[in-house]
Amino acid sequence: GDWLVFGDGKTIASGEYPLCVDILAGISETAAEDSPERALWLWLQGGVGQAFISSQGYLEAAK
Numbered sequence: 001g002d003w004l005v006f007g008d009g010k011t012i013a014s015g016e017y018p019l020c021v022d023i024l025a026g027i028s029e030t031a032a033e034d035s036p037e038r039a040l041w042l043w044l045q046g047g048v049g050q051a052f053i054s055s056q057g058y059l060e061a062a063k
Helices: 009-014 036-045 047-055
Strands: none
Touching: 036 047
16 A cells, blocks of 8 residues: 555655664864774765765765
8 A cells, every 4th residue: 555665866865765764973173193993984975985885875965
């Protein structure tokens, strides 16, 4: 019936699929420039990190 909504990129982006969780990442503003957490933070924001995140099935947040 109409109550069944499959989770895919379209229904998640539109908000029609109700089971979504926002996942956020952050680091301390005092993290050293050469710290492991800053390296990971920068990697997650870069092209390789974003490609990896997408390859794991995560979708970009709705704007």
